[in-house]
Amino acid sequence: GQQVMQIPQYQHVQEGEDFTTYCNSSTTLSNIQWYKQRPGGHPVFLIQLVKSGEVKKQKRLTFQFGEAKKNSSLHITATQTTDVGTYFCAGPLLMDSSYKLIFGSGTRLLVRP
Amino acid sequence: EPEVTQTPSHQVTQMGQEVILRCVPISNHLYFYWYRQILGQKVEFLVSFYNNEISEKSEIFDDQFSVERPDGSNFTLKIRSTKLEDSAMYFCASSIRSRTSGYEQYFGPGTRLTVT
Numbered sequence: 001g002q003q004v005m006q007i008p009q010y011q012h013v014q015e016g017e018d019f020t021t022y023c024n025s026s027t028t029l030s031n032i033q034w035y036k037q038r039p040g041g042h043p044v045f046l047i048q049l050v051k052s053g054e055v056k057k058q059k060r061l062t063f064q065f066g067e068a069k070k071n072s073s074l075h076i077t078a079t080q081t082t083d084v085g086t087y088f089c090a091g092p093l094l095m096d097s098s099y100k101l102i103f104g105s106g107t108r109l110l111v112r113p
Numbered sequence: 114e115p116e117v118t119q120t121p122s123h124q125v126t127q128m129g130q131e132v133i134l135r136c137v138p139i140s141n142h143l144y145f146y147w148y149r150q151i152l153g154q155k156v157e158f159l160v161s162f163y164n165n166e167i168s169e170k171s172e173i174f175d176d177q178f179s180v181e182r183p184d185g186s187n188f189t190l191k192i193r194s195t196k197l198e199d200s201a202m203y204f205c206a207s208s209i210r211s212r213t214s215g216y217e218q219y220f221g222p223g224t225r226l227t228v229t
Contacts, residue, residue: 033217035220099161101218104155106155
């Protein structure tokens with residue numbers, strides 16, 4: 001079945017350093033979504049990428065969708081302590097009347113102040 | 114801003130007991146989902162629900178699990194006879210649309226289920 005993998009599993013950075021997490025799917029995706037989960041919280045939608053090679057920015061966050069639509073990355077410039085949490089990519093598996101999200105394993109970001 | 118709500122926030126039950134987890138999706142959403150997350154692990158799909166029936170279910174969603182939308186607002190997940198390995202955080206989610214556009218899903222705060 002479809003699998004979505006993420007690396008690294010953990011990243012511990014000094015505040016102000018950059019951070020990148022990588023996501024790879026075993027199959028071509030129609031789109032990819034990114035979610036952030038704060039410690040003890042629930043997944044919160046960040047962004048969706050649809051087009052091959054698409055790049056989107058949200059302030060210090062840059063999201064990229066690969067040309068083959070099988071990989072994606074999230075890059076955070078100059079991390080802050082508010083960036084702490086687990087970042088999940090999620091690819092939809094389409095069915096006839098709906099879809100389900102296949103989540104990656106997540107990258108847990110810890111930021112030292 | 115509308116949000117998905119879930120009750121209870123924490124449920125402790127004994128092995129073999131039935132539990133019902135409740136969710137109120139966002140009112141104009143049409144697609145509803147249950148996911149679970151074992152502590153420290155990734156979020157796993159359980160079931161999707163549309164037009165008053167199950168659209169898709171995962172291997173985890175066996176005969177012990179069932180879902181219902183008993184009225185126009187609630188969406189419930191029932192586990193008939195809980196096992197220790199059912200201990201996890203259960204998230205309800207809803208979305209306004211699906212299909213190829215892959216619209217974002219809104220997650221509730223979760224119910225932490227502890228089976229002893």
